[in-house]
Amino acid sequence: MSTRYAIILAAGQGTRMKSKLYKVLHPVCGKPMVQHVVDQISKLHIDEMVTIIGHGAEKVKAQLGTQSQYALQESQLGTAHAVIQAKEMLAGKFGVTLVVCGDTPLIKAETMEALFKHHEEMNAKATVLTAEAIDPTGYGRVVRNQQGFVEKIVEHKDASDQERSIKEINTGTYCFDNQALFNALEQVSNDNVQGEYYLPDVIEILKKQGEIVTAFQTEEFEETLGVNDRVALSEAERIMKKRINETHMRNGVTLIDPLSTYIGPDVEIGQDTVIYPGTTISGKTVIGSECVIGPNSEIKDCQIGNETTIRQSVSHESSIGSRVNIGPFAHIRPKSDIHDEVKIGNFVEIKKAVFGKGSKASHLSYIGDAEVGKDVNIGCGSITVNYDGKNKFLTTIEDDVFIGCNSNLVAPVTVKKGAYVAAGSTITSDVPENALSIARARQVNKENYVDKLNYKK
Structure with a gap:
């Protein structure tokens, strides 16, 4: 296995969220989006992790702590510009670098591991994580050649009618040969309408150099969802809640009504425990077996034994x-x-x-x-x-x-x-x-007291 690095892009302001809270800190099932990404990456064998921070930098660092190193992108000039901020830490090192966005809370460790393995097995300089979209409108299309390698990535607005018919889309997650990545980043231009430096341009540069660029398609389009507004945030919450609840049910937990049961991603629940509707379980809660929780209970950061009942x-x-x-x-x-x-x-x-x-x-x-x-x-x-x-x-x-x-x-x-x-x-x-x-006043009864009161009236 080669040395592995990870770069998390978490510097954007997220203006479409219309919020004072920095975008990647918006929670999904009680955990900030960027924390979901870091936790999944932490399940892999990663030698160095660098998070690119910008708006809200100190708050992101406070959230992630020592789980990551940090590089500051003072001006947000595109994804390639963000990645090159890690140059001081990673440039010149041998190995494979994963680049993933901090606003993709649904991405799984298993998918990233499969991406790494595919990249290494294909001896590629770059590998794009792709997905098949039912409606690919707005996404960059992945154009493959007859051998299945990536020919190019074309943005929707620049695609021909034939290219727009392609359902395979670029998810924005990549693996790169680390040295090839930073060498190519030096050649990326901002000669475009937005005047920004785009990471997909690295693919084109490597292709012109005759390097192998491949793609790995995930089976679940949903896990590639990027959250840019409150609508997408709600969708990510729905998908994550469903994923968490199904995992517990498959592990032997009964959820009477999964649609009205909210369980955090770090919660552990034992077999034959029953969770009734309207219940919220969050934080680092651990619940034993054969418990009854709910209806309408709220549990956070608790350790609970076996056969315990908590109602409302x-x-x-x-x-x-x-x-x-x-x-x-x-x-x-x-x-x-x-x-x-x-x-x-x-x-x-x-x-x-x-x-x-x-x-x-x-x-x-x-x-x-x-x-x-x-x-x-x-x-x-x-x-x-x-x-x-x-x-x-x-x-x-x-x-x-x-x-x-x-x-x-x-x-x-x-x-x-x-x-x-x-x-x-x-x-x-x-x-x-x-x-x-006994610490109370001695009882005293006043005979005919009420009659005296009534007489005075």
């Missing part, structure tokens, strides 16, 4: 164990750690809390900044009072504690093992082990 609830950046029952209408906020066999019921909010095995908060409670032990029962309407207006404080509830309904635990406070807190109590001091704590 929201959970972000948290760990949830096995055989846990959450919802309906629960909110699991970031940094929560819910252990096995826990029940978090309706209208319960958990925030930055540890919930021990077998513990329950069945309804209408807020548990924030807390450490809850095993087999704890937290009654309806109970609250850990964690905030004094400036700082947050910890509530500790040890194993086998019973918290009565409508209790306030004013942090910092500890309820020790086996203790009981009477309903309606406001606890401001630690509760000893196995004690009963």
Whole structure:
């Protein structure tokens, strides 16, 4: 295998998006387009990756981080001009260079790998990734000779009637012999209507030099889609969502209604898990087997065990164990750690809390900044009072504690093992082990009080 390089074109402004957000950072299924491209390239054996940046350069670098090197295209003067910005990093090196656009989020690693192999097997200086379009209007046509090699690439506006009948189109993704690429780039002219330097001109230059230029046709036209406006962005979202959902279903996950189920590209789901309609699962979420998720649940960046049910609830950046029952209408906020066999019921909010095995908060409670032990029962309407207006404080509830309904635990406070807190109590001091704590005003009944009120009226 030869040394491999990749150049990602991500410098264009994307004016047709009509957005303040830089084009390649627009998300498809929750992930920026350019990140999709980089992640797919990262699955290949690539020795160096260079992303050409321009508009929004710092934001693209912040998104991709150390996954890529960067070259700045200060003025956007065409695709050939963009590629030559990588000259300082790559020119003169032996190997094969992949050039791909950062606004093609649907392209697959398998397709790029096949393109590399075809290029190497054909001993070509350039290989064009092509696709067959049902309606090729507007695309550059790939004209082959009798041997199947690329004769030329002709733009739609310059094509003859015979050339316009060709269905095979240039996708804008290429493999080049690296040295041949940079040598040819020096010869590219901007003598055209737009006054720009175009990468397809390299093909013509190499052909005139008698070099082998070939084409590799992908079976899926959809994966070559370039996103230039919101309509194309919506189409890419639809295709990506369908691809992701079908992958999970083929891996043994049941999606009751795939059309109304949104799953991010980095989500992992175990076999025999059932996802109900209206559910969104995103980020680096990992869900175990035999779970039931939804309907109408939102899960982001969570680790979830096996046989857990989450109904009509929201959970972000948290760990949830096995055989846990959450919802309906629960909110699991970031940094929560819910252990096995826990029940978090309706209208319960958990925030930055540890919930021990077998513990329950069945309804209408807020548990924030807390450490809850095993087999704890937290009654309806109970609250850990964690905030004094400036700082947050910890509530500790040890194993086998019973918290009565409508209790306030004013942090910092500890309820020790086996203790009981009477309903309606406001606890401001630690509760000893196995004690009963009652912290409420004594009931006073005023006999005939209502009659006295009525008399005054």
